[in-house]
Amino acid sequence: MKTTHQAAALMGLHPTTxxxxxxxxxxxxxxxxxxxRIEDATIARLLAEGALA
Known part of the structure; x- marks a missing residue:
């Protein structure tokens, strides 16, 4: 599980976003x-889908 700061760094977004x-x-x-806390699998799925682009 990642914190909002860690997830933001991986996704290229600001933690507030x-x-x-x-x-x-x-x-x-x-x-x-x-x-x-955000699950690693959730982050991987969002990045693969480009869901936040």
Missing amino acids: IRRLIRSGRIPAHRFGRHF
């Missing part, structure tokens, strides 16, 4: 307290 996409439901994520 990742958090917005999570809150809007476009990126599924798990919440631990105040922090989000």
Whole structure:
């Protein structure tokens, strides 16, 4: 699982954009307290599909 900062670096996006996409439901994520974690498989799928381009 990756943090929003790690996912943003992999996807070439800003961490704030990742958090917005999570809150809007476009990126599924798990919440631990105040922090989000995104599964590696989800990141790989989004990159392969070009879903955020």
